[in-house]
Amino acid sequence: MITNVPTAADLTTISLQLYFNAWSDVAKVVTEFRDIEPFDSEGNPDWTGYIEAAQSELQAIYTLILQSQRSV
DSSP: OOOOOOOHHHHHHHHHHHHHHHHHHHHHHHHHHHHHSOOOOTTOHHHHHHHHHTHHHHHHHHHHHHHHSOOO
């Protein structure tokens, strides 16, 4: 017998937590770079290199964002 099955409300709450935590992680990636040097995304080779180095982390975060969104 299956026990402790989450309710629809529980799943919604978990989904929202995952969604906002993931966006918080995106903001953290950006602010970590900003703390190192002034933010200038246009034509800044350091920013481009930083984002390229963070691709696997960003892909995982964006995947979590997509998965946590509820279908209406």
